[in-house]
Amino acid sequence: MEAFLFWSCGALMVLGGVMMVLQRSAVVAALWLVFAFIAASGVFAVLHAPFLAIMQVLVYAGAIMVLFLFVIMMLQGPVMEGERKRMALPLWPAAAIPPLAVLVLVGAWVSQRTPEPLRTALPDGFGGPRDVAAALLGRYLLAFELISVVLLVAIVGALALGHGERKAS
Amino acid sequence: MTVTLNHCLGLAAVIFVTGMAGFIVRRNAIVMLMCIELMLSAVNIVFAAFARQHADAGGHVFVLMNFAVAAAEAAIGLAILVEIYRRRRTVDVDELKTLME
Numbered sequence: 001m002e003a004f005l006f007w008s009c010g011a012l013m014v015l016g017g018v019m020m021v022l023q024r025s026a027v028v029a030a031l032w033l034v035f036a037f038i039a040a041s042g043v044f045a046v047l048h049a050p051f052l053a054i055m056q057v058l059v060y061a062g063a064i065m066v067l068f069l070f071v072i073m074m075l076q077g078p079v080m081e082g083e084r085k086r087m088a089l090p091l092w093p094a095a096a097i098p099p100l101a102v103l104v105l106v107g108a109w110v111s112q113r114t115p116e117p118l119r120t121a122l123p124d125g126f127g128g129p130r131d132v133a134a135a136l137l138g139r140y141l142l143a144f145e146l147i148s149v150v151l152l153v154a155i156v157g158a159l160a161l162g163h164g165e166r167k168a169s
Numbered sequence: 170m171t172v173t174l175n176h177c178l179g180l181a182a183v184i185f186v187t188g189m190a191g192f193i194v195r196r197n198a199i200v201m202l203m204c205i206e207l208m209l210s211a212v213n214i215v216f217a218a219f220a221r222q223h224a225d226a227g228g229h230v231f232v233l234m235n236f237a238v239a240a241a242e243a244a245i246g247l248a249i250l251v252e253i254y255r256r257r258r259t260v261d262v263d264e265l266k267t268l269m270e
Contacts, residue, residue: 006172010180017184017207021191026199030258033203038183045178047217052232054212058238059236064206064243071247072199074255092194099190106182115173122224136233143230147237154241160246 002046002118008041026072030065038059047118047129177218185211188224198253202246209239 016036023029041056125131136144188207195201213232220228250260257265 001257003170003172004207006176014180014183014187014212015256017187017191020193020200020203020207021187021194026257029200030203034208036207037210040214043214046172047214047221049217049220049229049232052217052229055233055236059240060206060210064240067247068199068203071251075251075260095190095193098193101190103182103186106178110175110178110182113178114174115175116222117171117173117178117225119222122221125223127220127229129228131226132229132233132258135182135230137265140227140230143234147234150241154244158244158248158270159253168251 006043006046009039009046012039013135015039027069030068030072034061034065034067037065047063047127048122050096051129076105174218177214177222181211181218184208184214186270196263197262198250198262198265199247199260202243205242205246206239209235209242218223 015035016032016034016039020029020036022034037056037060041053041061044050044053044056071102124133185208188204188211191207192201193205195204213235216228216232217236220226220232253265254260259265
């Protein structure tokens with residue numbers, strides 16, 4: 001059962017990613033990415049991370065992708081559907097080298113690891129909100145504070161970029 | 170067939186490479202940002218898999234940190250793109266080569 005869920009969610013996530021890359025319209029690509037993120041939340045659920053599964057839908061599929069969709073629709077409007085440009089054809093072999101290199105290197109590393117089945121004996125409530133909160137506000141308090149600083153800097157940066165031109169004129 | 174840690178790593182690698190190929194091939198800067206999000210998501214799967222393997226919630230904390238980084242990257246990246254669009258009327262990276270010429 002676990003294997004079935006893992007592979008079906010994983011396959012759906014790969015499908016979403018591949019379709020995102022192949023889609024010409026940016027809006028449709030964004031919707032396929034939402035699909036991939038929802039499948040990723042399924043993968044998190046299989047990996048005993050229920051809190052992450054919920055956060056994946058809330059933060060990624062909800063907040064971040066809505067931001068993307070708003071910007072796509074705001075910027076390109078009618079131009080959006082006509083967007084067909086991709087990399088020039090002679091460059092494709094060169095473009096294939098870095099991804100293939102990563103795939104070969106990771107594949108070589110993974111294939112020489114001894115396969116160990118995922119651990120099934122987990123503490124009660126592993127990956128639940130209580131468990132993650134205990135780690136987040138205990139051992140990893142510094143990381144938690146860093147998250148706040150990163151988000152604060154992002155807010156200030158986005159506001160400064162968004163208002164730059166108006167102030168200058 | 171039971172799921173092993175290697176399967177998780179392989180799945181994450183395939184997703185990461187998909188995002189990487191998209192980042193290289195696509196010319197629309199917004200879609201390139203979305204490909205970066207896909208790559209970050211692949212890394213999150215590795216974190217979650219190792220967290221489960223070691224029965225340690227530390228991996229989950231770092232996935233949450235990755236969420237924050239992804240959100241910050243999207244906010245700043247899109248703000249920069251909006252600014253570029255205001256000035257140049259395009260988000261096609263082939264057109265944005267002033268620095269190269």
